[in-house]
Amino acid sequence: PFHPMVNLQCSSELRMFLCALxxxxxxxxxxxxxxxxxxxxxxxxxxxKLMDMFGVTWPEEMDCNRFPxxxxxxxxxxxxxxxxxxxxxxxxxxxxxxxxxxxxxKIDPDLGYTFLGVRDCSPPCSNMYFQRDELVFAxxxxxxxxxxxxxxxxxxxLTFLIDVSRFRYPERPIxxxxxxxxxxxxxxxxxxLLEDRVACNAAxxxxxxxxxxxxxxxxxxxxxxxxxxxxxTMAGSVWWVILTITWFxxxxxxxxxxxxxxxxxxxxxxxxxxxxxxxxxxxxxxxIEGDSVSGVCFVGLYDRTALRWFLLVGVALLLAGILAxxxxxxxxxxxxxxxxxxxxxxxxxxxxxxxxLVPLLTVIACYLYENSYRTVWETTxxxxxxxxxxxxxxxx
Numbered sequence: 001p002f003h004p005m006v007n008l009q010c011s012s013e014l015r016m017f018l019c020a021l022x023x024x025x026x027x028x029x030x031x032x033x034x035x036x037x038x039x040x041x042x043x044x045x046x047x048x049k050l051m052d053m054f055g056v057t058w059p060e061e062m063d064c065n066r067f068p069x070x071x072x073x074x075x076x077x078x079x080x081x082x083x084x085x086x087x088x089x090x091x092x093x094x095x096x097x098x099x100x101x102x103x104x105x106k107i108d109p110d111l112g113y114t115f116l117g118v119r120d121c122s123p124p125c126s127n128m129y130f131q132r133d134e135l136v137f138a139x140x141x142x143x144x145x146x147x148x149x150x151x152x153x154x155x156x157x158l159t160f161l162i163d164v165s166r167f168r169y170p171e172r173p174i175x176x177x178x179x180x181x182x183x184x185x186x187x188x189x190x191x192x193l194l195e196d197r198v199a200c201n202a203a204x205x206x207x208x209x210x211x212x213x214x215x216x217x218x219x220x221x222x223x224x225x226x227x228x229x230x231x232x233t234m235a236g237s238v239w240w241v242i243l244t245i246t247w248f249x250x251x252x253x254x255x256x257x258x259x260x261x262x263x264x265x266x267x268x269x270x271x272x273x274x275x276x277x278x279x280x281x282x283x284x285x286x287x288i289e290g291d292s293v294s295g296v297c298f299v300g301l302y303d304r305t306a307l308r309w310f311l312l313v314g315v316a317l318l319l320a321g322i323l324a325x326x327x328x329x330x331x332x333x334x335x336x337x338x339x340x341x342x343x344x345x346x347x348x349x350x351x352x353x354x355x356x357l358v359p360l361l362t363v364i365a366c367y368l369y370e371n372s373y374r375t376v377w378e379t380t381x382x383x384x385x386x387x388x389x390x391x392x393x394x395x396x
Contacts, residue, residue, distance in 0.1 A: 006390070011046030013039055021062065040064035099382060102389035104210040107201075112286055113215045115302065116378060122212035123302055125200035125292050128381045135293060142294050143192035146185045153182035169260035170246030173239050174352070176271065180236035187229040191295030198222050199290030199297060214290035214297065217283060226288045226297040227279055234275035234313070240356060241320045242267045247349055278313075282306075304374055307367065322357075 006015055020035035041064050051058065101121035107113040108120070115121040127135055156178040160167050167175055191199070196211075198221045203211040217223045246267075249255040282288070282299055289301040300307030379394050386393035 010050040011043045013043040014047055017043040034067050036070040037064050037067040038070070040067050098392075100391040102391050103208050104389065105212055106209070107212065111216055111218055113212075116382075122201070122215060125196055125211035125213055127292050129377055130293065138293050139192060139195070139295070142188055146188035146192060149185035150182060150189055153178040153185060157182060168257045169264070170243070170250040170257070171348075173243035173246060173267070177236055177239040177243065180232040180239060183228055183232040184236065187225055187232075187296055188294060191225065191291075194295045196290075196292045196295055198225065199292050199295050213292060213302070215288065215302075216286045217288055219290075219297075222290055222297040223283070223288060226299070227283070229296055229298060230282065231275045231279045234278055235271055237313075238271045238274055242271055243352075244320075304371065307371055307374075 006018070017035055017039050020039070040062065044058055044064060099116040099118055101115065101118045105115065105121050105124060107122045111120075113120055113122045115123050130138065157175065160175045160178075198219065199214055201212045201214055201219075203209060214222045246260050249260055287299050287303060287306050288297050289299065289303065290297050291301050300309075382391075383394050
């Protein structure tokens with residue numbers, strides 16, 4: 001019944017008094033120490049109005065007249081005296097209780113949420129690692145970049161629709177790649193407009209529940225954003241690998257556009273089928289998580305295992321594309337015929353590869369950095385918030 005008063009800090013003495021009463025300091029065996037009467041009186045006086053507001057009465061077992069008439073700090077020095085040899089060094093025992101889910105972050109058991117290894121718990125919607133001004137900057141930065149990317153990819157796709165025959169293999173995968181990232185940028189733009197209304201669950205003050213991050217597939221809009229974002233992100237990466245393969249086929253075995261186009265069905269099956277299987281697998285595993293920064297839903301934001309697998313897939317696709325490009329680079333200088341045409345071809349490959357690989361390498365580097373320091377960040381967050389949430393602080 002005293003939880004509201006403790007949280008609202010009606011008295012600096014109340015927490016100490018309750019701890020002294022219900023969890024007294026350990027002294028010599030068989031002797032119990034009670035708090036002083038003055039400590040009880042000050043706590044009761046300071047919290048009287050707030051108790052009346054919440055309809056809480058002062059229990060009989062906490063009657064201040066029952067406590068010794070003293071006014072000393074608790075615990076008193078005499079309580080800590082021991083009959084053991086004074087030369088014996090004191091033993092300090094500290095325990096790491098792990099992470100305890102605060103009441104504000106608890107979730108109904110049937111939703112299957114997990115946070116920091118604790119079931120039925122969810123991260124707070126207020127970002128764990130960003131200050132308010134940093135969060136606002138990040139959101140607007142993502143919004144602006146998504147608009148620029150959406151405009152560029154939409155222009156590319158419309159250009160393709162105007163003259164389809166102009167874009168033949170081996171360059172045609174660039175169009176499908178642009179379509180994928182047009183959808184990705186559209187999802188991030190929607191996330192910018194929605195802010196955290198989809199990525200987070202609404203607060204429930206009546207149940208002492210704070211706003212928490214959405215997990216799983218119970219939120220249909222969040223699930224839809226995840227499916228579109230993850231599917232087209234993976235499809236874009238696969239189309240990048242297919243593009244490097246078509247460049248290789250055109251440069252090394254000297255396949256013509258018609259010969260490469262005969263493999264188009266296989267390319268489409270891989271580019272759309274593999275991301276589809278991965279998306280369905282993650283849906284079945286309930287690995288969807290809301291992102292309070294961008295406003296979208298994705299995978300690996302709080303689940304380190306999912307983050308590692310996502311990182312592994314990205315690195316594998318990156319290496320596959322680089323190997324194909326390297327083979328093209330090694331073979332083309334050996335050709336003596338059509339040097340001008342080959343040089344222009346290599347320039348196109350080089351420009352597009354730089355525009356793709358630099359952002360991708362940056363993202364993978366960020367994932368590696370996050371995977372290395374995530375534990376430190378989480379421990380620091382718990383250390384800074386443990387007193388606010390009234391949970392055990394990490395052992396240091």
